Amino acid sequence: MLSCKGSLTSTMMSAVRTLRVHGVRRCLATQTDGEVRIAKILKEKFPSASALRVVDISGGCGAMYEIHIESSEFKGKRTVQQHQLVNQALKEEIQGMHGLRIFTDVPKD
Incomplete structure (x- = not known):
């Protein structure tokens, strides 16, 4: 299995970045354009988010994402309502x- 340690050429790094199928994880040193775009939208929609992670789990083609977001804006809302807020924010995308896999949480005080 490839790891992120050591010196990698840009071609090798590109190949490593795309590995994420059937449990093989890719290096997360750089983000795909889709990950950056989705993270930007969520940061704007949920400015009080204390944690946000967007991962392209489709192998880099942008067909499927996993989102982990922790925000005080979810406080008092059921999980389905939290997910609806994320879905609404990403309606166009x-x-x-x-x-899309969504994992939401409220920050622990």
């Missing part, structure tokens, strides 16, 4: 996706 979701149209071009195959799937």
